[in-house]
Amino acid sequence: MIDTVALNPDRHVPGARRHPRAADTLHAEWLKFWSVRSTGWSTAMLFVLGAGLTTLVCATSAAWLASGEADESPASFITWGLFFAQITALALGTLIVTSEYGTGMIRATLSATPRRGAVLAAKAAVLTGTLLVAGVVTAFAGYLGGNWFLDREGIGIALSDDGVLRSMLGSGLYLAGLGLFAMAIGLLVRHTAAALSIGLALVFVVGNMAFLLPGTWGEWVAKLLPGNAGSGVATPVSFNPELLAPWTGFAVFTAEVAALLLAGWLVFRHRDA
Amino acid sequence: MIVARGLTKTFGPKLAVDDLSFTVEPGRVTGFLGPNGAGKSTTMRMVLGLDRPTAGSVTVNGHSYADSAAPLREVGALLEARALHPGRTARNHLRWLAASNGIPRTRIDEVLDLVGLDAVADQRVGRFSLGMGQRLGIAVALLGEPPVVVLDEPVNGLDPEGIRWVRTLARELAGQGRTVLVSSHLMSEMALTADHLLVVGRGRMLADCSMAEFIADHAASHVRVRSPRTGDVEALLRGRGLEVDRQGAELRVQGLDAAGIGELVGGAGLLLHELTLVQSSLEEAFMTLTADSVEYSTHPAPQEAQATR
Ligand SMILES: Nc1ncnc2c1ncn2[C@@H]1O[C@H](COP(=O)(O)OP(=O)(O)O)[C@@H](O)[C@H]1O
Ligand SMILES: [Mg+2]
Numbered sequence: 077m078i079d080t081v082a083l084n085p086d087r088h089v090p091g092a093r094r095h096p097r098a099a100d101t102l103h104a105e106w107l108k109f110w111s112v113r114s115t116g117w118s119t120a121m122l123f124v125l126g127a128g129l130t131t132l133v134c135a136t137s138a139a140w141l142a143s144g145e146a147d148e149s150p151a152s153f154i155t156w157g158l159f160f161a162q163i164t165a166l167a168l169g170t171l172i173v174t175s176e177y178g179t180g181m182i183r184a185t186l187s188a189t190p191r192r193g194a195v196l197a198a199k200a201a202v203l204t205g206t207l208l209v210a211g212v213v214t215a216f217a218g219y220l221g222g223n224w225f226l227d228r229e230g231i232g233i234a235l236s237d238d239g240v241l242r243s244m245l246g247s248g249l250y251l252a253g254l255g256l257f258a259m260a261i262g263l264l265v266r267h268t269a270a271a272l273s274i275g276l277a278l279v280f281v282v283g284n285m286a287f288l289l290p291g292t293w294g295e296w297v298a299k300l301l302p303g304n305a306g307s308g309v310a311t312p313v314s315f316n317p318e319l320l321a322p323w324t325g326f327a328v329f330t331a332e333v334a335a336l337l338l339a340g341w342l343v344f345r346h347r348d349a
Numbered sequence: 350m351i352v353a354r355g356l357t358k359t360f361g362p363k364l365a366v367d368d369l370s371f372t373v374e375p376g377r378v379t380g381f382l383g384p385n386g387a388g389k390s391t392t393m394r395m396v397l398g399l400d401r402p403t404a405g406s407v408t409v410n411g412h413s414y415a416d417s418a419a420p421l422r423e424v425g426a427l428l429e430a431r432a433l434h435p436g437r438t439a440r441n442h443l444r445w446l447a448a449s450n451g452i453p454r455t456r457i458d459e460v461l462d463l464v465g466l467d468a469v470a471d472q473r474v475g476r477f478s479l480g481m482g483q484r485l486g487i488a489v490a491l492l493g494e495p496p497v498v499v500l501d502e503p504v505n506g507l508d509p510e511g512i513r514w515v516r517t518l519a520r521e522l523a524g525q526g527r528t529v530l531v532s533s534h535l536m537s538e539m540a541l542t543a544d545h546l547l548v549v550g551r552g553r554m555l556a557d558c559s560m561a562e563f564i565a566d567h568a569a570s571h572v573r574v575r576s577p578r579t580g581d582v583e584a585l586l587r588g589r590g591l592e593v594d595r596q597g598a599e600l601r602v603q604g605l606d607a608a609g610i611g612e613l614v615g616g617a618g619l620l621l622h623e624l625t626l627v628q629s630s631l632e633e634a635f636m637t638l639t640a641d642s643v644e645y646s647t648h649p650a651p652q653e654a655q656a657t658r
Contacts, residue, residue: 095418096451104449111441112434175434184432184442184489187397187424188449190415349399 098198101189105198108185109206114171119206122164122251123214129157130218135225142229150231151312155243157218158211158250158310162303165207165251166275169258172199174268186349196263196341200256207255211248215310219244239312242322246309249326253306254279257333263340279303287318305329350375350528351396351497355405358391358552365391367552368405373530375496378523380543380560381532384639388552389532390429393501396530397426409497421450425490426499431482435475439466439485442474443492452493460488479506487515497528504538516542536635550639567634572607574600575623576614585617586610601627 109115133156141150176182189195219233219240226232235241258275265271279302286298298304299320306329308314309322319325351373358366366388373379381389394400396407398414406413409424417423433442443457461467464484469477474485483506490498500519504512519542523529533539539546539560546563548556556563575598576582583600586593591604602610607626614621629637 096449100449100451104445107441107445107448108437111438111445112436114436179434180428180430180432181434182432183394183397183399183428183430184446186399187414187426187428188421188446190398190417190420346401348394348401 096189098194101191101194101198102201104188105195105202109172109202112175114175115168115206118164118168118171119210122161122168122207122210123217125164126157126161126211126214126247127217127221129160130155131157131221131225133157134222138225138229138231141226142231148315149313150226151233151237151240152315154219154222154226154233154240155215155247155311156222158215158247158307161211161214161247161251162254162279162307163276165211165254166258166279167272168207169203169255170262170268170272170275172203172255173259173262174266174271177266178268182349192345193341196344199259200337203255203259204252207252208248211251211310212244215244215247233312237312239322243310243312246311246322246326250306250310250329253326253329253333254303256337257302260333260336260340263344264336287316299325300328300332302329302332305332350411351407351409351499351530352411353392353396353405353407356392356395356402356407357404358388358395358400359403365552366395366402369549369552369554370405371547371554371557373528373547374545375528376523376526377544378519378529378531378542379545379547380539381530381547381549382536382539382543382635383532383534383549383555385534386551387534387549387639389534389549390501392549393426393428393499393530393532396499397424397428419450419493421446421452421495422493423495424497424499425493425495427483427486427490427501427503429501429505431486433474433482433485436473438471439474439477439488440470442485443488446489446492450493456492456494460491463491464488480508480511483507484511487518495527498522498530500529500531502532502534504533512538536632540631548635548638550641555638563634564631567638568629568631569603569634570626570628571601571603572605572610573623573625573627574602574610574614574621576600576619576621578619581617582614582619582621585613585619589613 130153134153137153140146141148176185185195186192223232233240258271261275262271265274283301283303286294286301289297295318299318305320305325308319308325320328354370356366356369369392383389391400395402396409396414409417414420414424439461440457443460444454447454447457458467461470464487466481466484466488469481474482477485483503487500487503490500503515507515519529519531523544531542543560545559546556547554556567558566574582579595579598579600583593583595586600586602591602594601607624611621611624
């Protein structure tokens with residue numbers, strides 16, 4: 077008669093803890109996220125595009141803005157690079173889900189952590205944390221770089237000026253929301269190219285085209301589209317006067333992201349991996 | 350222990366797994382055998398809670414996989430398709446898996462060493478050969494030292510040395526009292542590894558028996574008898590209630606061993622030219638058993654197709 081291996085898992089791996097916790101799932105997702113090169117590259121791109129282009133546009137426009145001919149506020153330019161940083165936030169959010177489906181990793185993930193809700197929560201937390209920090213740091217760096225040129229022309233902006241600090245924090249919040257938005261699309265579509273195209277199209281193409289829609293309903297559709305509703309919080313003064321007020325818009329955006337995530341979760345919850 | 354009851358899975362109109370009930374016991378290697386498309390991988394994915402059964406249920410250690418507190422420490426699995434990101438190193442792949450189940454990092458080096466990947470642990474797995482990928486998959490399966498091990502076609506892509514290694518490993522794991530389920534589409538592979546067999550075809554269970562029983566039941570044997578007086582010998586043997594199949598000048602006799610037949614024929618004063626025990630191989634037995642259920646059988650190319658070439 078063969079001795080049967082008892083089911084007490086602790087016996088077999090010395091030092092293993094009894095029950096993995098949510099913190100372990102989070103740790104696993106964090107390691108997974110940062111152990112592929114695309115994460116480092118995308119985050120670096122986010123910073124370079126966000127802070128670099130803000131600095132560049134301030135450097136080239138400072139003289140014009142100071143000249144009095146300008147019909148824009150200098151404050152509109154101080155988070156300008158964010159427009160391009162959106163692309164990398166969308167890419168990171170998409171890939172955190174679709175790279176798992178593309179490679180079959182999803183099966184390893186769900187056999188290690190069968191509680192699918194815990195997996196999604198951990199992915200969302202890793203993504204949110206990364207984009208929030210990257211967004212805020214990038215916005216501050218852009219502010220420091222851009223404002224140096226504005227200052228030289230005497231039109232510098234103080235952090236205490238209306239909406240400036242809000243836009244720094246808002247950059248992080250908006251990019252994090254955008255990442256979650258892309259993650260939800262990834263859950264629904266599962267293919268990298270398809271999901272990324274949909275995300276980019278919604279934010280960059282549909283979002284801008286919608287302003288061409290006629291009538292008040294067209295105006296409302298445009299205002300409520302995720303990219304338009306959410307991005308207001310990330311600039312002290314928006315270029316587009318038709319946007320919703322910053323926090324109102326962000327609340328709308330948050331609700332949209334939450335709804336899309338809920339749809340993604342409902343599909344993911346029972347789908348074959 | 351793995352227990353499946355009425356396990357069924359359909360993909361659209363396709364019935365991939367059809368009402369399977371089986372028990373995989375600890376302390377022995379259970380071979381899960383069937384031609385390609387028989388539903389082995391689908392069944393294993395349902396064991397791991399990755400695919401939802403259309404009907405029926407399967408439990409591991411008495412509960413569904415999803416209810417396991419630390420699944421990697423309870424069940425280790427190598428799945429068919431590679432579940433790896435090509436851009437991640439082998440060590441990092443094991444790191445996140447270990448972290449997810451609270452397994453100490455020291456175990457990572459142990460399993461890397463065990464599967465012989467320690468030298469390439471810090472290479473990206475995209476550069477791994479099929480065989481190295483399989484070895485990493487086995488390292489993943491063993492990471493939590495689980496009492497239940499599920500391996501889907503583990504020898505795929507391995508060289509002869511690797512195949513022998515997997516065979517020995519499976520036997521060792523079972524010898525330690527673990528529950529071991531190994532799938533294959535090759536009978537020859539199972540014959541050397543498995544104590545118990547689950548044979549499936551088109552999603553249905555065709556045989557659930559020990560290896561020895563399978564050989565006794567399915568590896569049919571007969572005695573070939575040739576005699577200058579075939580007709581008389583045939584009549585004699587039939588008269589004794591034996592099963593006789595006449596193929597030209599040859600008789601195939603079942604129901605008595607060669608010695609017994611020789612004595613009968615000799616006792617009746619009839620001459621014999623040949624008396625041979627013919628045993629069909631296990632591979633043949635498996636082919637016969639699954640013949641009706643092979644999904645992608647090969648057909649000889651039609652004449653015209655060859656002529657136009
Ligand atoms: N995700 C899927 N979608 C549709 N059909 C599938 C899927 N997975 C498996 N099948 C089909 O189910 C059957 C069983 O497949 P599988 O379990 O992979 O067999 P095996 O592992 O025994 O070769 C095959 O006909 C296969 O084409
Ligand atoms: Mg298979």
